Amino acid sequence: MITNQYPDKVYFSNIPVGKTPIVCRIMAIMLTIIFMQATVVLAQTTARHPVSGKVTSPDGQGLPGVSIIIKGTTNGVASDVEGNYTIEAANTDVLVVSYIGFVTQEVTVGTRTQLNVGLKEDQKMLNEVVVTGYGELRKVDVPGAQTTISSKSIEKTVNTTVEQAIQGRAPGVYVTQNTGAPGGGISVNIRGINSINGSNEPLYVIDGVQIQVDNSTSGSNPLATLNPSDIESMDILQGPSATAIYGSRATNGVVLITTKRGKAGDVRINYSYLYSLQKPPKALEVMNMREYAQMDNEYKALNGGAVREDFLDPSILGEGTNWQKELFNNAPMNKHQLSLSGGSEKTTYYLSGEYLNQQGVALGSGFDRGSVRLNLDNQARKWLNLGANISFAQTNEQISTTQYDIINNAIQLSPAIAVRNIDGSYGGGEVRTNPDGSTSDAERFTPPNPIGLANLVTNEIRRRRILGGLNATIKITEGLEFRTSFNGDFGFSNGNNFVPTYQFGFQRNATSRLTVRDDFSSYWNWNQLLQYTRTFGKHRFTLMGSHESQETTYRATTAYRENFPTNEIIDLNAGGAANQTNGGGQNSWGMESYLGRLNYNYGDRYILQANFRADGSANFGAGNKWGYFPSISGAWRVSEESFFNVPFISDLRLRYETGLTGSQGNSGPIYARLTLYPTEWGNGFLPANYPNANFQWEETKTNNVGINLGFLENRFQIEADYYVKNTDNLIIESSLPWYMGTTGAGNITAPIVNVGALQNKGWSFSLNSVNINKGSLRWESNLNISHFKPKITKLYTESSSIARNAPSWYMSPQWSQRSEVGETPWYFFGYIEDGIFESVAEAEASARPADNNGDPYPVDEDNIWIGDVKYRDISGPNGVPDGIITADDQTNIGSPWPQYFGGLTNSFSYKGIDLSILLTGTFGNDVYNYVRMRNSNPNGINLGQNMFKETLNYAKIGVDAEGNPMLENPGTDIPRMTGSVNNNYGRHTTKYVEDGSFVRVKNITVSYNFPAALLARQKFIKGARVGVSAQNLYTFTKYTGYDPEVGTYVGPNMDNSTSPIGVDTGRYPLTSIYSFNIGIDF
């Protein structure tokens, strides 16, 4: 016998729950005890016999996954893929057979051993349960706006990360991919724009773990560690009655993610494999070597300088290097997924494992993930239910492509440079000889060889994450339940960025360097909840009260060394000690909340719900810590009234909700921090920020009216919502003028303030229809379309507008977006461009940029000339056009927000074949094509840079018959080429504002389920299906860049408060993916 090596005391005191408050620790210990007991509980035995049968739908097909439970117990099984089930039952037992969308049937077992059940479709879906904040509600009891996406539809598209599955499937939810890079971030906006501080991302709640996504500066995605295949459903809470229960974190909506759980019955084993091939994007048209040489020669002819020796006769040159072709390749993606689920009446489990490997279409990018999940449920006692879920995931992301701006480099690099030189080394800008013996070193300004960089640099982030929780539910008396849950999220990430020595011509790195960054983050949330449900007569009510505390801590360590003797061993130990550095950083946040909900239903006709939440957050100073968020909502099911008698309307429900949600921004605005700077005399300290002691909650008040309509036995269902959201005390970093010392090195960051108010009006509409349901052919459609319109209503600043300026090193000239009262938030701020001057007379008659005295620059070749940009004079210091072009002539030149967006799904099924087509679309938004601006400046040729082919048509100035200067190619919109300075590329103008509308064939999937009859010939495989799909197959758009879906791209080293919105800065494009998948059930 083994002696007790771990006396209880020692064991429990070592439970690794971190530095949580003592009460929390006790809780964890108690749960552990309960859980250990639970595993030894023996099943009760009574006189039972096996009963088996088949559950079928009205069309005679077997229904898989139907729950068959012995009434009055929690014992039950689920039917298999063909609808068959077997259960042990006593003669007196009553089987409760239920399945979502069908009328629940109760059948007394009697002496029968074979019991087939035909379920009828439940048109009213009365008992369908939906997940909502802090619990589940019958769908009919939910008075607010909420959308559910099931695993069935998630599995139709190729999703490497969870948010990708939402796009086009939920009304009111605007999803844009920030970057097409594998594992990259996505922006999800529920009901438009409610905040202006950069993040409009919803709160994600994954089995109770609350995750606030804030796209990090690396542009990668914190949700990328989740395996989408583990998701049972995603519930998107939109209206205030559902979101208000999350109070201060819910202004941007809530996405509840529920993972799959086991069902009692046979072990179900499922294996699936997915192979995808991702295609390169359609290349942007840049000049080939002949065109490049010709333009270089033309520049020299105009502005002086000797023609390059190899460019003497451009016509004999080849195409040169096609850098985009070199960079983008077909890239495979593989995914293996294995899951096991099942269990006894007492204990059910779901166990899954996944391995995903995705190479990026651009060199230097890639993503892989391995994850395991175990979800357990145990009925320990009649009155005690225990649950546990834990998942572990590791991801590895290659981010060189985005971090080293490799795509932009590929667009800009000269076609005259070879990928590799004859000796095998990577090519780069060189000193070129001219025929006169002189040399040209223009290529000194070319970017580094992107292929070389992508192949040589190592830049990866490895993340490990444990996400999980324990919960216990105690049934105290009939209808009264107490539930406590402890959930945690622990993440560790390691970033390695190694730049070896290299030489690409002028571009040379002589010092190899390695930066390592380790982050550790932890989150815990402990919730206690009491719920009472009671039905008497036609009254049914549920009362819930809860307390919750949560905490996050974060800690980072960075280290840097250089001069590595080889490029093989990438570890700090292998680097030189000189110039080594290290750094740290940590923070913590905590919140405590009290919340409650009352849900009342009278005869399924009148439904009323009230929520209240009080949040106390560490982000605020004394007096402002607590925020209160009430909401109230009601629904009237008119169709249930006795007076309602419209035969073709089967369901009519009117809804109204109103409530308050909030946002608490990030931690720290109330403190005046100091930054350390080294000085000659030791460490020096400067104020880092202006503190704001009065910092307070951002509050959003929402009014929502909705209607649900069902026609012809709900064959057609319409759901529509209209809402008005008023957000007050908008949180943002104040946009102080630079004279307050707020920009540049050593600046003082402007305070985080409550700056103003915003109104957001919108509607969403969805239509579900069963178009054909005849025999074995079924055609269903889902159409959803949404609209939102945000408008700034108040600014509490002294100035009439606030600006969001991208750093000038990132976008040059400096890019601004603005918010001002009466306008859409963050409209593009720039000049209106009216083509280019085609004659001297036109230039003389037009407003022109002016000197310090307000005098327009003269019309001559050295100043403003034919071929220069004509800006529109719209204003002046007094608000009226003043005949000169100044900063006053900037205006709203575009909006990043769409007017309409939506999705259309059509699914066809015929016998075992399913076909589904998903179209997504966005209409009315503008995209600022910065890539085009940067690459259509003909003067770039003088810096050895390539550009878009359209640049060849730059304004060419000749002389007419009378010897007067004239434009040789009227109608061109590319300004002239000039060695001296003019203003043609110094301003952001309407010319680069493009319509970002698009319709995308997002996905076409054909799948085939092998018929049961065929599979019945063997016992091993119970179900099998194969499918092929094409994703992002085609995009209908007028946008000229790679991809109109720009999102709020976060570039390297950019933070949310300054990153441009709706601007294409050369992001990683989304490309088409062709997939094959196979799934087998054992």
Next chain:
Amino acid sequence: MINKYIFAGALVTITIFSGCKEDFLERPPLDTLTTDIFYNTDAQVLASTAPLYNVVWKSYHDQASFHLGDVRGGTTWYPWGTTGVRENVLFRTTGVTQSSLDAYQAFYNVIGQSNMAIYNINKFAGENVSEAVKNQAIAEARFMRATAYSYLVMNFGEVPIITNNVEEMGNADIVRHTIPSIWEFVTRDYLFAAENLPLTALEAGRLTKWSAEGMLARTYLTRAGVGHPDGTRDQASLDKAKEYAERVINMGGKQLVRPYENLFKYPYDNNSESLFELEWTTTGTNYAASNTQTSQITPFAEIAVNNDGWGGSFGATYWMLSLYDGLIDKGTSPTSEDDGVKAGFTVDQRLKASYMLPGFQYPEITVKNAFGPNKAGDKLTVPDPGTSDLSQAYIKKYVVGNELNGVPASQQRYPNNNYMLRLAEMYLIYVEATIGNAESTTDQTAINYFNEIRNRAGLPNLVGPIRMNRTWNADPTVYKDDVFEERAKEFAMEGITWYDLVRIQYYLPEKAYAIINNQDRGGYVAKPNRFPNPTGWTFTKTSWFADRNAVVNSGNFYLQIPSVEISQAPNLNSPAIDYDFGG
């Protein structure tokens, strides 16, 4: 069943008591200090003004300092378009020119951080802080603030004066102040600094009374012309400039570093000639606290620490080279077309210390990768331009190579300091203040001081008179400005010449415009007469190079306040007012 109630009861009890501790919702930063717990000792107060010597100047120092101070001033040029530098060569800067943005931001960062230092020291410094240290720290902050305002007013003209960033935050009524009142503000700050800074530096490189008095000399000299576009400078201010210059020369305990080139040979930081420097350090390889300008001006990647020599397109202007005695030989023809035909040479040692001509050898710079005539490990020999018709007299001043006496350095992280004020300027300020409103002087002290500077550079004595003609003329026998030209040679690449032109523009705008418009800022090739070891150079203007001259007038002399700033602070469009000094 009893179990159940006990268990549930226990859980509910825990719940009731789990309202976690009070401080659960109090979370001050864990990784940074906060102002309320700092400024408690002398050392902490001094640590709060130490970064005012480096990081806050960064955005200006990195590139704008020489793009404005030298490129705009005409000593240094850059041939290529499409970058912001060319706009400074030709005076075509706009509200989006990068150097304007960088300079404006940096100066207001200096002001903001200086104001915050004053504010926080007054608010938080307790009884453990000595009065002397408190006063010194505030004096340092006011000195820095004055320096930033003097640069602001000379680049942008009328700008707003901010003195308390906490109180003035969000005030939309802030307007620009007039040029004379900004100069008065600057003077008052320097006067306070002169009274409160110590006679000797507490730590090497920190400001002293003499730093402030030196700045007062410069300030009064410049102020003398403010508000006098008629050409007559204010005599009282001239006298003050002369007085302060003389005090610093005689009482400041400073002396000239000899030979001249040692001023810029690393290590040279905080030497006997220095009165005020930006104090860069590579400790911790912090980007903001390191000298990054070196990477921008080092002409060859092969001599930089890590390939970061990006200054190969910068060089002395033809005008600058023409100032060095004998360098551009006129040959036999009197017309300017023949300039530089015959190989010329100069004994002025400042040329080699400021700019590189082909064939110059620099034993203090080791070549890391072979290029031109150099093998790896060689001492630098500047390459021959060969048959090229466009070359550069590359920047040498502040180009310190890669060895740095063993002090750690890496790409864009150099440790060498930059002079903001050195003793040599006091001599030349004395001379200029002596000439005052006259056209020349034969004052012996002035001539002696002038020759101190010339002699150190290896030049013979100038007998006198020292001339400063008030009207520019193309004929060198009619027009001469010995002081301006001497200053250009002495301070080339120290970011000063442009501000000398602003000083002239205050009282003789047409002269300032004429000087600039006649500076040759175009392409040329400098050819050695033999290679290696040349004994002279010819200078041939590049025939195809257009745009040799800037065209400057009142409309483009000053920089424009950045467009972004005007857009976010439209109050800057309002007319400037006099600053209210409150009686």
